[in-house]
Amino acid sequence: MSELTMAEAVNQALRDEMHRDDRIIVLGEEVGALGGLFGVTEGLLQEFGDRRVIDTLAAEGGLVGTAVGLALYGLRPVAEIQFVDFVWSGFEQLVSEMAKLRYRSAGQYSCPVVLRVPYGAGVGGGMYQSQSPEAHFCHIPGITVVAPADGADAAGLLRSALRGEDPVVFLEPKRLYREGRTHVSDEVVPLGSARLRREGTDVTLVAYGSTVPAALEAAELAAARGIQADVLDLRTLVPLDIAALLRSISKTGRAVLVSEAPRTGGYAGELAATLAERAMLHLEAPVERVTGFDTPVPYAHEDKYLPDADRITAAIERVANF
């Protein structure tokens, strides 16, 4: 089809799926006339009308709870949270309702809500428009957590999410919305499948969402120093593509795990624990995490907070030379 930015790719996938399934309803704060804070829903109101594209009040609890209601009734709501940092007032509905309705009703009811959530630092958003709290979502049974790193994957994964039967938190790395273009087709990318973006033999570099470009850059820097890295883009955090992870580790025996979230209790720790449980006999060096710091995201120094290619490359070297 065409070369699109990630923002355009998500827009395209929404448009295609809304044509395909009239149960899909887009809702959120200023998703209509404004087209969303990042322009991702641009043009949908004009194309589908105000019964398919609904501006809601500025209250995330109301937004998530409304989406739950729409989904219970059999519709397929796609709710946009303007920034993931605003999700907390909707967390009650997310944790206690959206995630648990199927279980507590023993399958009488389900909540196929897709929450589209721009996340991550790198756009000068300060501590309330920059966070990367994916670990919170990953810790809620019943929620599928997705984090694409380019437009093609974003479109393909969103199609899967919209055709699924369960709630999905769809984390969109906002600093990549307009970084680069990819060929976007009508391909459906299955949830729970990682993508090996670069093949190497010496180290496995695991990244997802916003940190994939830095990981790829670091892999090239390392290659210049004679270290060849696999770069595994997880694409889905829950469920993790465990087979792809173990396949790569059993080949390289060394792992660097990249995440821009705070380190303590983060998803990189979950990956490290998984490797400790299942890959110990393959490991030839301690696993390294390259993460954000255990601080809020500092406005004027977010470049120092974020794991960049230099920090990742240094970790690759330590692990390779252990």
Add this chain to the structure above:
Amino acid sequence: MGRQLLSLLSADPESTEAANVLLDDERLSALYETLTLTRILDDTCVRLHQDGRVGFFVPSLPAAASSAGAAIALHDGDWLFPSFRDAAAYLARGGRIDDFLAQLLGADGDLVKGRQLPGHGSLPGGRFVAPSGVAGTQIQHAAGVALAMQLRGDAQVALAIFGPSAVAQGAFHTGLNTAVRHQVPAIFLCRTLGTEHPPLAERGSGYGLATELVDGMDCLAVANTVATARARAIDGDGPTLIEAVVGGAELEQDAAGRLRGFVEHRGLWDAEREEAFVRRCQDRVLDALEAVDNAGPVSAGGVLQDVWADQPWMLQEQTARLQEQRLKDDGDV
């Protein structure tokens, strides 16, 4: 201020009749039967609780009148989001005694597989949507379901029932805001002790909702109010907030007893029917208890199901672990 508490039932059936009862005879009989069955079931549950067979039980009384009255005024296709005191609504919406008791006692065959606290059962198709343990979240769900009904052009309503603790929660605010903004066909029924300050009815006006104040111990008044709110919602005139005041001198009086005179006056009920119906209910409760005893406890096999539609690998693996553990435990015995 000064809003009149709507009451219909009085000692004199003629004056009740004069107040324009909206339920037809079929629904009136169903209402009386539901209240009678609720009382019998409640007595049984209290006994089971006293015997230590049920750890947690919240009696339906004094919520039964408003619970049954509201539920009986709904139509097929309407959705009900209950609180955890709504056994009467469960029965009014077609819930079976067997299923209620299986859920209460965690018996095999429990429709929600032993996952929820006693009295937190669920019926499919919106008839009685699984309540959570969180106050007020269902207010927002009713607004969402009602919005879906409106978007699909379905002539139905969504009703949420809740108590005063939910009024303090954010979902009360966002739910009412959402409902008013989109003028959805939703009804919000709050049971209070009539001591809310400011009165709930005044707050409803502040949100821009039609608001009604009704005697929550008077099942006919509640049914009339919900039926009126329903008609308004179906006509596209938006949501209604109903404050049903529970308590007063009638607190100890059983809701069926209060309705008895009126259904007799209508010729729908008499002593002979009463005796036969009560006996049938008691038999059904005893049969259901026996069935629960025969069924045994709910299987642990469902513990790791229904989290996602399909089990992801982690849960498949955890299921295998659980099975190994159970085999080992069985081996130890």
